[in-house]
Amino acid sequence: MRRTLAGLAALLTTCGAPALAQDALKIGFVGTFSGPAASIGNDMRDAFELALEHKGRKIAGRPVNVIYEDDQQKPEVGKQKTDKLIESDRVNFVTGYIWSNVLLASLKSAIDSQTFIISANAGPSQIAGEQCSPWFFSTSWQGDQVPQAVGEYMNQKGVKTAFLIAPNYAAGKDVVAGLKANYKGTIVGEEYTRWPDQLDFSAELAKARAAKPDAIFAFYPGGAGVQFMTQYVQAGLKAQIPLYTSFIIDAVSLPRLKDLAVGVPGAQHWVSDLPNEANKQFVADFQAAHKRTPAFYGAQAYDALNLIASAVEAVKGDTTKKDEMRSAMEKANFASVRGPFKYGNNHFPIQNFYLQEAVATSDGGYTLKTTATALTAHQDRYHDKCPMK
Numbered sequence: 001m002r003r004t005l006a007g008l009a010a011l012l013t014t015c016g017a018p019a020l021a022q023d024a025l026k027i028g029f030v031g032t033f034s035g036p037a038a039s040i041g042n043d044m045r046d047a048f049e050l051a052l053e054h055k056g057r058k059i060a061g062r063p064v065n066v067i068y069e070d071d072q073q074k075p076e077v078g079k080q081k082t083d084k085l086i087e088s089d090r091v092n093f094v095t096g097y098i099w100s101n102v103l104l105a106s107l108k109s110a111i112d113s114q115t116f117i118i119s120a121n122a123g124p125s126q127i128a129g130e131q132c133s134p135w136f137f138s139t140s141w142q143g144d145q146v147p148q149a150v151g152e153y154m155n156q157k158g159v160k161t162a163f164l165i166a167p168n169y170a171a172g173k174d175v176v177a178g179l180k181a182n183y184k185g186t187i188v189g190e191e192y193t194r195w196p197d198q199l200d201f202s203a204e205l206a207k208a209r210a211a212k213p214d215a216i217f218a219f220y221p222g223g224a225g226v227q228f229m230t231q232y233v234q235a236g237l238k239a240q241i242p243l244y245t246s247f248i249i250d251a252v253s254l255p256r257l258k259d260l261a262v263g264v265p266g267a268q269h270w271v272s273d274l275p276n277e278a279n280k281q282f283v284a285d286f287q288a289a290h291k292r293t294p295a296f297y298g299a300q301a302y303d304a305l306n307l308i309a310s311a312v313e314a315v316k317g318d319t320t321k322k323d324e325m326r327s328a329m330e331k332a333n334f335a336s337v338r339g340p341f342k343y344g345n346n347h348f349p350i351q352n353f354y355l356q357e358a359v360a361t362s363d364g365g366y367t368l369k370t371t372a373t374a375l376t377a378h379q380d381r382y383h384d385k386c387p388m389k
Contacts, residue, residue, distance in 0.1 A: 023062060024062065024063050024064065024065040025059055025060075025062045025063070025064045025065065025092055025312060025317075025319065026065050026067065026089060026090065026091040026092050026093075027064060027065070027066045027067070027091055027092065027093045027094070027095065027305075027308065028066075028067050028069065028081075028082070028085030028086070028089060028091040028093070028094040028095070028096075029044075029045065029048060029066055029067065029068045029069065029094075029095055029096040030069050030071050030078055030081050030082055030085070030094065030095075030096040030097055030102070030106065031044055031045065031068065031069075031070070031071065031096040031097070031098055032070065032071055032072065032073045032098055032099070033045070033068065033070040034070050034072060035072065035073060036222060036223035036224075037073050037098070037196075037221075037222040037223065039222070039223075039252045040098055040121075040221070040222050040252055040295075040297050041070070041096075041098065043251075043252055043294060043295045043297045043298040043301075044096065044098070044120060044121070044297050044298055044300070044301035045068060045301070046286070046289070046290055046294075046298060047282075047286060047294055047297075047298030047299065047301040047302040048066065048095075048120075048301040048302065048304065048305050049066075050282070050285060050286055050289060050302060051301070051302045051304075051305035051306055051309075052064055052066070052305060054281075054285070055305070055309060059308070059309045059312045059313065059317070060309075060312045060313045060315075060316055060317035061317055062312070062317050067085060067089050067091065069081035069082075069084070069085060071098075071099070071102050073098075073099060073102070073196055074102070075099075075101045075102050075104070075105035075106075076105065078097070078099070078102035078103075078105055078106050079102075079105040079106045079109065082094060082106035082109050082110065083109050086109055086110065086113045086115050087113075091115065092115075092116075092312075092319045093115070093116045093117075093118060093308050094106075094110055094115055094116070094117050094118070095117070095118040095119070095120050095301075095304045095305075095308070096119075096120055096121075096301070096304075097117075097119045097120065097121060097122045098121045098122060098221075098297070099121075099122055099169075099171065100122040100123070100124040100143065100169065100170035100171040100174065101169050101170050101171075102122070103119055103122040103124060103127070104124055104126065104127070104170060107127065107131070107133070107136065110135055110136070111133050111135050111136070114135060114322065115135065116135055116136075116137065116308075116311075116322075116325070116326075116329075117135060117136050117137075118136075118137045118138070118139060118304050118307060118308065119136070119137070119138045119139070119140060120139050120140060120297075120300045120301040120303075120304040121140050121297055121300055121301075122140070122143075122171065123138055123140055123141050123142040123143045123145075123174075123348065123380075124143060124170050124171070124174065125142065125143060125144060125174050125177070125382050126170075127346075128142045128346050128348050128380050128382035128383060128385075128386065129346070129382035129383075129385035129386055130385050130386070130387075132345075132346040132347065132386035132387070132388055133347075133388075134326060134347075134388060136347055137307065137329055137343070137347045138347060138348045138349060139300050139301075139303040139304045139307055139349070140269075140300045140349075141269055141348070141349065141351070141353075141380075142174075142348050142380035142381075142382060143170075143171050143174030143175055143178065144174050144175070144177055144178025144181060144380060144381060144382075145178060145269070145353060145375070145378060145380055146175070146178070146246045146247065146266075146267050146268060146269070146353065147175045147176070147178035147179040147182075147217075147219065147246045147267075148178045148179070148181055148182040148353075148375065148378070148381075149182075149267035149353040149354075149355070149374035149375045149378075150179060150217065150244050150245070150246055150265070150266065150267050150374075151178070151179045151180070151181065151182030151183035151184075152182050152374050152375065153244070153265060153267065153355055153374055154183050154185065154215060154217070154244055155182070155183060155184050155185070157215075157242075158214075159183075159185050159214045159215045159242075159244075160185045160186065160214050161185055161186045161187075161188045161211075161212075161213040161214045161215075162179075162183065162185055162186070162187055162188065162213050162214065162215050162216070162217050162244075163187075163188055163189040163190075163191075163207070163208040163211050163213040163215075163216050163217070163241075164176055164179065164187060164189065164190045164191070164216075164217050164218075165191045165193070165201070165204050165205075165208065165216065165217070165218045165219075165228075166191075166192060166193070166218065166219040166220070167192065167193050167194070167195035167196070167198075167219070167220060167224065168192035168193060168194060168195055169195040169196075171219075171221075172192060172195065172219060173192075175219040175246050175247070176190070176219070178246075179217055179246075181381060183217075185214070188211045188212075188213050189207055189208060189211040189213070191204045191207060191208075195224075196224065198224075199223075199224060199227045200227075200231075201227070201228050201231050201232075202231060202235070205231060205232060205235050205237060206235075208237070208241065209235070209237060209240070209241070213241060214241075214242070215241060215242045215243070215244055216232075216237070216241050216242070216243050216244070217243075217244045217245070217246075218232075218243065218244075218245055218246075218248060219245070219246045219247055219248065220247070220248050221247045221248070222252070222253070225245075225247065225248035225249070225253055226253050226256050226257060228248065229243075229248060229249075229253075229257055229260050229261065229264075230257075230260060233260050238260075243264050244264075244265055244266070245264060245265070245266045246266060246267065247266075248264075248266065249261045249264060249266050249356075249358055249368070250268075250295040250296055250297070250368070251272065251292070251293045251294060251295035251296075251298075251368065252295045252297065254358055254366050254367070254368065255292070255366070257358070257366075258366055259360070259366075261358035261366065262357075262358050262359065262360060262366070263357065263358075264357070264358065265355060265356070265357050265371075266355075266356055266357075267353050267354060267355050267356060267374050268296050268353065268354060268356055269296070269338055269349070269351050269352065269353050269354070270296045270299045270300070270337060270338045270354075271296075271354055271356050271368055271369070271370045272293050272294065272367070272368060273368075273369055273370055274337070274338065274339060274354075274370065276335075276337070276338075276339045277335070278335035278336065278337050279299075279337040279338070279339070282294070282299070282302055282337045283337075286298065293367065299337045299338070302337055303334075303336050303337060303338070306334040306335070306336070307329055307332070307334060309334065310328055310329065310331075310332075310333050310334040311325035311326070311328045311329045312325065313328075314327075314328035314333075315328070329343075329347075330343050330347070331343075332349070338351060338352075339352070344379050344380070344383045345383055345386055345388050345389055346380070346382070346383045346386035346388060347388075348379075348380050348383065350377055350378065350379045351377070351378065352373055352375065352376050352377065352378065353373070353374045353375040353378055354370045354371075354372065354373055354374060355370070355371045355372045355373075355374050356368045356369065356370055356371060357369060357371050
């Protein structure tokens with residue numbers, strides 16, 4: 001009898017290990033997949049799926065089940081979808097999050113449940129500072145950093161006065177704060193517009209014209225950015241007042257903007273022509289699959305899957321070992337499409353930021369090219385408010 005029980009125990013132990021390894025790894029992805037901003041969510045989803053394909057749709061021997069949820073660009077819906085993913089679907093990780101207000105509304109649910117939440121876009125200053133958490137990681141940037149790079153470029157171009165226009169929500173305020181942190185000139189006007197329903201910017205552009213600044217700085221992601229750029233050109237301002245931008249011109253908006261975007265500078269931590277091998281493969285395979293160039297949104301989502309994979313592989317698929325997974329993620333031990341980077345104490349990347357411009361291509365299309373490095377190994381300016389060391 002003892003031999004029989006011992007043999008049964010051994011059999012259960014032997015059978016249990018591979019069975020555990022075959023349990024699906026569940027990842028929740030909250031993004032905007034409907035309405036005018038769906039193109040951003042779709043770019044992120046396509047890139048996330050490509051990263052999965054590059055992994056053979058398995059991580060550490062476990063098949064991966066991704067549950068995509070549409071936040072409809074509304075904070076309350078994003079929180080509901082996050083709660084559903086954590087409480088009902090019982091995901092191991094939750095990622096995505098395009099909008100700062102959606103991420104801020106969803107953060108507590110993940111922290112309280114001790115679920116890793118990985119932002120593949122939004123980077124609110126609050127989470128970089130006092131609200132930082134061991135359960136949060138970013139594969140993008142803190143919202144001030146891109147405009148800080150633009151501010152540096154404006155200084156280099158001798159811009160003495162500037163008029164600022166941005167949407168009135170968390171990211172808009174962070175972006176303007178970032179521009180002000182590095183720009184050394186005088187702000188002669190500052191307008192915040194309704195978000196996300198205001199798409200007529202004629203009043204703000206009229207105020208900018210009247211202020212007669214050396215330059216206009218604007219931030220509008222997605223379809224709002226296309227509307228802003230179109231109205232800026234139609235108002236005749238492109239020939240009168242140079243425009244500097246954050247998050248307006250990217251591979252999602254460029255096919256719609258076309259020649260309107262040429263000659264308008266911006267900045268990012270990733271551009272499709274970065275020469276590292278991981279990026280070359282990502283861009284080539286994305287273009288082959290989708291007949292378009294990925295945007296920085298997709299690049300961040302691609303890195304998010306690989307960050308998750310680095311954690312799960314480090315524990316050989318045993319996702320109960322959360323402390324070990326966190327330690328693995330803090331090392332950023334994967335081939336990022338942006339090239340090497342490291343995490344700061346608040347789990348935001350310390351990384352380079354590049355100036356970029358839209359240019360026409362020989363085949364009649366348009367693309368973004370890197371023109372210079374604006375900031376090197378740059379750390380966000382809120383990390384010292386984060387109590388994590």
